[in-house]
Each structure stands twice: as structure tokens, then as C-alpha cells.
Amino acid sequence: MPDAAVNPLKRLWRRAPRYRGRVVMGTTWAVLNQIFDILPELLIGVAIDVVVREGDSFVGQWTGIEDREGQLLALAGATAVVWLLESLTEYLAQRAWRTLSQELQHDLRMDAYGHVQELELAWFEDREAGRLLTVLNDDVNQLERFLDVGALQIIQTATSVVGVGVVFFVISPLLAVLAFLPIPVIVGGSLLFQRRLEPRYANVREQAGRLGGLIGGNLGGIATIKAFGAEKRESRRVAETSRAYAAANYEAITLSAAFVPVIRIAILIGFMVTLVVGGHLTFNGTLEIGMYSVLVFMTQRLLWPLTALGETLDLYQRGTASLRRILDLIDAPIAVRPGARELPPRAAGASGRAVVFDAVRFVYRDGDGSVRTRVLDGLDLDVRAGETHAIVGPTGAGKSTVVKLLLRLYDADGGAVTIDGEPVGELTFDSLRGEIGYVGQDTFLFDGSVADNLRYGAPDASDEQLRVAAEMAEAHEFVAALPHGYDTPVGERGVRLSGGQRQRLTIARALVRDPAILVLDEATSAVDNETEAAIQRSLLRVSRERTTIVIAHRLSTIRHADRIHVLDGGRVAEAGTHDELLERHGRYAALWAVQTGEITPRSSSPAARSSAP
Numbered sequence: 001m002p003d004a005a006v007n008p009l010k011r012l013w014r015r016a017p018r019y020r021g022r023v024v025m026g027t028t029w030a031v032l033n034q035i036f037d038i039l040p041e042l043l044i045g046v047a048i049d050v051v052v053r054e055g056d057s058f059v060g061q062w063t064g065i066e067d068r069e070g071q072l073l074a075l076a077g078a079t080a081v082v083w084l085l086e087s088l089t090e091y092l093a094q095r096a097w098r099t100l101s102q103e104l105q106h107d108l109r110m111d112a113y114g115h116v117q118e119l120e121l122a123w124f125e126d127r128e129a130g131r132l133l134t135v136l137n138d139d140v141n142q143l144e145r146f147l148d149v150g151a152l153q154i155i156q157t158a159t160s161v162v163g164v165g166v167v168f169f170v171i172s173p174l175l176a177v178l179a180f181l182p183i184p185v186i187v188g189g190s191l192l193f194q195r196r197l198e199p200r201y202a203n204v205r206e207q208a209g210r211l212g213g214l215i216g217g218n219l220g221g222i223a224t225i226k227a228f229g230a231e232k233r234e235s236r237r238v239a240e241t242s243r244a245y246a247a248a249n250y251e252a253i254t255l256s257a258a259f260v261p262v263i264r265i266a267i268l269i270g271f272m273v274t275l276v277v278g279g280h281l282t283f284n285g286t287l288e289i290g291m292y293s294v295l296v297f298m299t300q301r302l303l304w305p306l307t308a309l310g311e312t313l314d315l316y317q318r319g320t321a322s323l324r325r326i327l328d329l330i331d332a333p334i335a336v337r338p339g340a341r342e343l344p345p346r347a348a349g350a351s352g353r354a355v356v357f358d359a360v361r362f363v364y365r366d367g368d369g370s371v372r373t374r375v376l377d378g379l380d381l382d383v384r385a386g387e388t389h390a391i392v393g394p395t396g397a398g399k400s401t402v403v404k405l406l407l408r409l410y411d412a413d414g415g416a417v418t419i420d421g422e423p424v425g426e427l428t429f430d431s432l433r434g435e436i437g438y439v440g441q442d443t444f445l446f447d448g449s450v451a452d453n454l455r456y457g458a459p460d461a462s463d464e465q466l467r468v469a470a471e472m473a474e475a476h477e478f479v480a481a482l483p484h485g486y487d488t489p490v491g492e493r494g495v496r497l498s499g500g501q502r503q504r505l506t507i508a509r510a511l512v513r514d515p516a517i518l519v520l521d522e523a524t525s526a527v528d529n530e531t532e533a534a535i536q537r538s539l540l541r542v543s544r545e546r547t548t549i550v551i552a553h554r555l556s557t558i559r560h561a562d563r564i565h566v567l568d569g570g571r572v573a574e575a576g577t578h579d580e581l582l583e584r585h586g587r588y589a590a591l592w593a594v595q596t597g598e599i600t601p602r603s604s605s606p607a608a609r610s611s612a613p
């Protein structure tokens with residue numbers, strides 16, 4: 001049976017053997033607690049028996065105590081012991097289930113979060129972050145509620161029905177049959193309700209996910225919403241989604257609210273039958289008065305907890321719907337898995353590492369595997385250790401994709417990507433990514449201080465190392481001028497800094513790692529020309545000890561590269577040094593001419609397209 005079709009509680013039981021002992025323990029306490037909970041009602045009957053039959057009473061026969069006072073005292077003592085045991089087992093059961101639910105919710109959240117972090121980028125592209133947040137927060141909390149309250153209720157109700165049933169059968173099998181008559185109706189009705197409620201609760205969770213996704217996305221893009229004056233439109237969208245969530249809840253509630261009244265009627269019938277038939281049996285002497293009173297109390301005891309069945313099933317449905325989503329997340333298959341080998345240490349004296357792309361093909365795909373965008377089609381790149389290579393080309397040509405394949409954020413569909421001759425797919429992520437200092441187009445900073453961010457890839461870096469890296473990235477001066485220097489908080493995503501400042505910090509962050517391979521993807525696009533030139537000079541200095549791959553639109557920044565690769569049509573259309581490429585009068589020369597203002601873009605485009613290497 002596919003996992004998704006299996007009851008989520010069964011899935012949880014199978015995958016978490018470490019909790020089984022605790023579940024058994026918690027269940028044992030809960031069962032004992034219910035037994036001690038039923039006993040006082042039996043004692044009521046016994047007390048009436050003492051009053052009615054005096055010396056002949058059950059207590060008298062059993063204990064040998066003749067006088068009523070003595071019998072009552074013995075009964076009071078027994079009641080006290082039972083109540084104490086009831087309280088103790090209640091405490092133990094509550095504690096067992098609540099600690100279990102706390103640990104389980106923590107473990108599941110961590111399992112889910114840990115797994116999500118391992119999933120490849122493509123997986124995230126098919127999902128909204130807010131939805132994931134809903135699973136990691138709301139769904140985990142929902143499960144916690146079920147384990148805290150619902151699981152205990154289920155065990156207690158079941159024990160109570162069985163325990164009371166036994167008492168009934170011992171005292172009067174006829175009344176037992178009559179009192180139990182409503183139970184199949186109640187249980188059958190409950191199951192029917194449950195089956196109907198299940199899809200409604202699944203829908204509630206789905207709507208909660210949509211709402212979380214929408215609000216999460218909007219909060220992330222709040223500046224854009226404001227800039228476009230889209231607040232009202234977004235409010236409407238959130239209102240619609242929120243209403244859909246409320247409607248889904250309403251559908252579930254209308255059904256679940258009908259449950260208790262229906263069950264009450266079944267209980268009423270059971271109660272009346274015991275009252276009338278039991279009364280007749282007592283009139284004609286078949287049943288003792290004490291036993292009659294026990295059964296009248298017990299009918300309540302038997303049937304009344306079943307009214308809570310609605311609420312319990314509610315918790316059960318919500319809890320299992322949530323659990324299913326959490327487990328589905330944890331079980332989501334990982335497509336890009338790390339290899340098992342470590343990258344061998346660099347050869348003595350080697351500066352950087354060699355990076356080779358050999359006939360690499362790559363297609364972005366949708367979740368179902370269908371082609372979204374064809375990008376690389378037989379790409380060859382040969383970057384020798386210690387060299388600086390540039391990748392240029394029209395927007396959308398696949399330049400960023402090349403570095404994503406090197407970092408294994410995606411896997412190539414064909415061909416080979418190697419570092420020092422080692423296929424990247426065979427290397428552990430740590431050894432592969434630990435060698436690469438990556439500065440992407442997205443200048444993402446974490447909420448923390450400047451220093452925290454600079455240390456992100458090298459937690460043990462000294463203050464001096466941070467300063468040197470910041471100087472190379474032309475960031476030291478502005479950082480030193482911040483109110484608290486390197487300890488200044490950057491705000492969420494780095495919002496308290498300018499785009500150019502953020503970019504310089506991301507460069508410094510990559511340099512702090514002192515990587516063998518430095519990858520700069522449009523890393524200086526947001527800084528002014530003067531700063532860019534200064535960064536270029538610094539990088540030229542440090543790039544001698546490492547392999548550098550630069551992606552740039554502004555060709556002036558890469559003209560000194562050892563080799564420039566012009567990407568077009570999914571492969572390298574031409575390659576060479578700046579001077580060689582200019583002499584070729586091909587695509588590069590055309591781009592250069594446009595950027596230096598020698599010719600206008602309009603006249604350059606056809607030339608660029610027609611000049612094959």
C-alpha cells in the first residue's frame with residue numbers, strides 16, 4: 001500500500017520505535033486510571049447495600065465486620081485509597097502523554113525541517129514558503145493538541161466502555177445487553193461522521209496552507225506591494241483566501257456540531273431502558289437495590305463519555321490530517337543527493353582547483369518531470385586551476401545555471417561536471433561546497449550583525465580575517481562608519497543596508513572562507529563604477545591564489561580574465577581572451593561595441609546573431 005494511503009498514526013508508529021515504550025506506558029496509566037475512576041461508582045452501590053442489608057451486606061460478608069458503622073468506615077477507607085490511586089494514575093497518564101506529545105512535536109518538526117533543508121532547489125520552486133511554514137508550525141501544533149488531549153480521551157473512553165461493560169455483565173446480563181444497545185448506533189454513527197469529516201478537515205488544512213503561503217509571500221514582498229500601491233488588492237486576496245479557510249472550517253463545524261445532539265438521543269434511550277427495566281427487576285426481587293443503583297449510575301458512566309467522542313474525533317481528524325502532511329513532507333524524495341567521497345586535498349603548491357564542464361546538458365523541469373526550460377545543450381568549459389574565467393552572454397543564456405550545476409543546487413541531465421577531475425556528483429556536499437566561495441545575484445543576508453554574516457561560511461574566522469575580507473570587498477570603510485561597526489545589526493534580509501553595501505558584504509562573506517574556487521555571479525552589479533573598479537583591483541590580487549569564475553554583464557569588469565566564454569544557445573559560442581575575441585568580430589566584439597558606445601544596440605544585434613564562431 002502506498003504510504004500516503006496508510007493511516008498516518010500507523011506510519012508514525014512504524015517510523016518511531018523510540019516512542020513505542022512510552023506509548024505503552026502512557027496507555028497503561030490511562031487504563032488503570034479509568035479502572036480507578038469506575039470503582040467509586042461501584043462503592044456507591046456497596047454503600048447503599050450496607051444501609052439496606054446491614055449485617056448481610058456485601059461488605060459485612062466480605063470483611064466480617066458486623067456493625068454498620070464499622071462497615072461504612074471500611075468503605076470510606078477503601079474509597080480514599082481508590083481516589084488516591086485514581087489521582088496518582090491520572091497524573092502519571094497526563095504526564096506521560098503530554099511529555100510524549102512535546103517530544104514528538106519537537107522531533108517531527110526537526111525531522112521535517114531537516115529534511116526540507118536537504119531537498120533540492122527545484123522542489124522549493126513548486127511550493128510556497130508560507131505553506132511549508134504552515135506545516136512546520138500549525139500542523140505540528142495540531143498534532144500536539146491531539147496527543148495532549150485526544151489520545152488520552154480515546155483510551156479513557158474505550159477503557160471506560162469495556163470496564164463498565166464487564167460490571168454490567170456480572171450484575172445483570174439482561175441489562176447489559178439493553179444498556180449496550182445504543183453503543184453500536186453511537187460507534188457506527190461516529191465512524192460515519194468521521195468518514196464525512198475527513199475530507200472536510202483535509203480541506204481545512206489545505207486552505208490554511210494557502211493562506212499561510214499568501215501571507216508569507218506578501219510579507220516578504222511588502223516593499224513591492226507598497227511601491228505598486230497594491231495594498232487594497234492584496235488585502236482583498238488575503239480576505240478571499242481567509243474566507244475560503246473560514247468556509248472550509250464552517251463546513252467541518254456544521255457536521256461535527258450535529259454529532260453530540262445525535263449521540264445524546266442514543267444515550268437517553270439507553271438510560272431510560274436501564275431505569276425502567278432495572279426498576280422492574282428490582283421490584284420483583286431479581287436485582288438488589290444496591291446493584292440497581294450501581295447500574296443506573298453506570299449507564300451514565302457508560303454512555304456519557306461517548307458524547308465527548310465527537311470532540312475526540314474532531315481532534316483525531318485534525319491531528320491525523322496534520323500528521324499526514326508532516327509525514328508527506330518528511331517522506332518527500334530527495335532528488336539531488338550528496339556523494340560519499342571527500343574531495344582530495346589540493347596538490348602542494350596548486351593555486352585553486354580545475355573546473356571542467358564536459359558536454360553538459362540541463363533542463364529545468366516541473367515537479368512532474370515535464371520540461372520547463374531547456375537551458376544547456378552540450379556546454380564545454382575548461383577552467384584551469386588558478387585562472388580567472390568569465391562567462392558572458394545575453395540574459396537568460398544560462399550563465400547562473402552553470403554555477404548552480406557546479407554547486408549542485410541542480411544536477412545536470414547529461415555530460416560531466418568535475419573539480420580536479422572528480423565528478424561533483426560523487427563528492428559530499430561539505431567537501432564540494434566548502435571549496436567554493438559563491439556570491440550570487442541574490443544578496444541575501446541573515447538577521448544578525450555584520451560580523452555574524454561575514455562569519456556565515458567560516459564560523460571560526462578571526463576579527464582580523466573579517467576585516468581583511470571586508471577591505472578586499474571595499475566594505476571595511478562603510479562598516480567601520482556604521483553605529484556599532486562590525487556589530488551593527490543588518491536587519492532581516494539585510495534591509496538596513498543599501499543594495500551596494502549588501503553586495504559588498506556578500507563578496508566579503510565569500511572571501512572570509514578563503515575558497516579554492518571563487519564564483520562571482522553579477523557580484524558587483526549594484527555598486528558604483530568607482531567601487532567596482534576598486535573591488536576588481538582587490539580581486540585581481542586575491543584571484544592569483546584561486547580559481548575564479550566571474551559572470552558579468554558589464555564587460556569592462558572581465559576584460560582582464562584569462563579566458564572569456566560567450567554563452568549562447570545553450571553552449572559556448574565563442575571563447576578566448578578579450579583581445580582574441582575582439583579580433584574575431586563575433587558576438588563578444590558586438591557586445592563590447594555596444595557597451596563602449598562604438599555602435600548602437602539596434603545595429604549590433606543582427607551582427608551579433610549572424611556571426612557564428
Ligand SMILES: Nc1ncnc2c1ncn2[C@@H]1O[C@H](COP(=O)(O)OP(=O)(O)OP(=O)(O)O)[C@@H](O)[C@H]1O
Pocket residue numbers: 125364365372373375393394395396397398399400401402
Ligand atoms: N528555476 C527555474 N525554473 C525554470 N526556468 C528557469 C529557472 N531558473 C532559470 N530558468 C530559465 O533558464 C534560463 C537560464 O537562466 P539563467 O539564470 O541561468 O540565465 P542567465 O544567463 O544567468 O541570465 P541573467 O543574465 O539574466 O542572469 C532562463 O531562460 C530562465 O528563464
